Amino acid sequence: MNLKGKNIILGVTGGIAAYKAAILVRLLVKSGAEVKVVMTPLAKQFITPLTLATVSKNPVLVDFFNAENGEWNSHVDLGLWANLYVIAPATANTIAKMAHGIADNLLLTTYLSVRCPVVLAPAMDMDMYNHPATKKNLDILRTFGNMIVEAQYGELASGLEGKGRMEEPENILKTIQDFFISTANLDLVGKKILVTAGPTYEPIDPVRFIGNYSSGKMGYAIAEELCSHGADVTLVSGPVSILPKHQKINLIKVNTAGEMYEACSQCFKLMDAAILSAAVADYTPKNPSETKIKKDKDSLQLELQSTTDIAASLGRIKRNDQILAGFALETNNELSNAQAKMKSKQFDFIVLNSLNDAGAGFQVDTNIVSIIDKDNNIEKFELKSKAEVAIDIVKKLVTLINYAK
Numbered sequence: 347m348n349l350k351g352k353n354i355i356l357g358v359t360g361g362i363a364a365y366k367a368a369i370l371v372r373l374l375v376k377s378g379a380e381v382k383v384v385m386t387p388l389a390k391q392f393i394t395p396l397t398l399a400t401v402s403k404n405p406v407l408v409d410f411f412n413a414e415n416g417e418w419n420s421h422v423d424l425g426l427w428a429n430l431y432v433i434a435p436a437t438a439n440t441i442a443k444m445a446h447g448i449a450d451n452l453l454l455t456t457y458l459s460v461r462c463p464v465v466l467a468p469a470m471d472m473d474m475y476n477h478p479a480t481k482k483n484l485d486i487l488r489t490f491g492n493m494i495v496e497a498q499y500g501e502l503a504s505g506l507e508g509k510g511r512m513e514e515p516e517n518i519l520k521t522i523q524d525f526f527i528s529t530a531n532l533d534l535v536g537k538k539i540l541v542t543a544g545p546t547y548e549p550i551d552p553v554r555f556i557g558n559y560s561s562g563k564m565g566y567a568i569a570e571e572l573c574s575h576g577a578d579v580t581l582v583s584g585p586v587s588i589l590p591k592h593q594k595i596n597l598i599k600v601n602t603a604g605e606m607y608e609a610c611s612q613c614f615k616l617m618d619a620a621i622l623s624a625a626v627a628d629y630t631p632k633n634p635s636e637t638k639i640k641k642d643k644d645s646l647q648l649e650l651q652s653t654t655d656i657a658a659s660l661g662r663i664k665r666n667d668q669i670l671a672g673f674a675l676e677t678n679n680e681l682s683n684a685q686a687k688m689k690s691k692q693f694d695f696i697v698l699n700s701l702n703d704a705g706a707g708f709q710v711d712t713n714i715v716s717i718i719d720k721d722n723n724i725e726k727f728e729l730k731s732k733a734e735v736a737i738d739i740v741k742k743l744v745t746l747i748n749y750a751k
Contacts, residue, residue: 350378360388472508491591661692
């Protein structure tokens with residue numbers, strides 16, 4: 347893929363693999379990218395700034411300001427300029443600082459300032475790479491949405507053989523090209539889309555609640571896929587243990603069905619579409635206790651009242667130029683139940699999945715769905731990852747949103 351018009355920051359840290367940075371810069375420039383290099387002070391001991399400035403055709407930035415003239419090297423401006431920030435090599439030390447928000451050099455302050463996606467190519471000795479601290483830090487960075495180019499097995503600078511070698515520049519280039527290819531289909535630019543995800547927790551008392559097993563993975567995957575199409579996404583999420591990977595997602599956290607209803611009601615009038623994937627409680631305790639309920643009886647009765655039906659409420663106020671979609675998780679009479687729900691909620695299409703299908707439902711990374719629209723067109727899909735299911739759902743939305751009037 348030609349990278350013409352793409353602005354890429356390359357961060358270089360102090361590891362022996364820094365020599366590969368010159369090769370990577372050359373490949374990026376040859377592909378048409380504009381490249382600016384930021385180095386840590388220690389990285390200068392492995393490769394000179396002059397080398398990287400020559401191949402990048404741009405001055406290399408190391409310090410916060412130029413000591414000769416006092417000119418400030420603005421990490422904020424860098425962050426606004428870039429379409430992608432690549433850190434290669436990324437040492438264990440830099441990875442740890444990134445994971446915990448430490449900003450003691452220009453490379454790290456730039457990392458905390460960029461609004462673009464970030465790619466890391468770790469490089470270190472095998473024992474450092476396999477250490478639980480490094481693994482945990484990489485997991486933290488993944489939750490931030492950072493993409494990790496896995497280190498490879500091979501001969502290391504220590505003389506050992508194992509996993510820790512930085513991926514070869516040619517393969518890092520391919521990762522970068524694949525990223526831009528995946529984000530090139532911007533058919534939802536300018537569209538505002540609401541997504542709901544996760545469960546709701548309905549309080550019984552200050553320490554207990556009624557909830558369900560939803561992990562939020564499906565809704566978060568849909569939000570990510572919508573962003574890759576250029577949409578402005580608002581994600582209203584119940585309590586889950588994951589975070590959006592895309593930095594441009596507007597995340598609104600809620601706990602109860604009532605809170606989710608209020609957030610959706612306020613947002614929906616400004617939206618072009620909404621995809622409701624949250625597993626919202628149908629009932630909530632009528633009179634939750636203000637203090638912890640003690641176990642002083644053999645039984646306990648809770649009086650429940652129905653929650654506000656978010657889907658039906660949005661369906662009633664939906665304009666003709668808006669698209670509304672929802673989910674049906676069924677255990678019996680799947681198709682007829684889904685079709686009835688689509689009609690009663692005034693959905694434009696509904697995503698049906700069944701707890702009877704292995705690999706579908708809550709707490710798993712896969713799903714099996716059928717997509718049904720108002721014209722009774724039914725698309726059935728095989729078992730896929732939830733990220734791949736999100737692609738199918740967003741494709742359906744794209745086919746409808748441009749025809750909404």
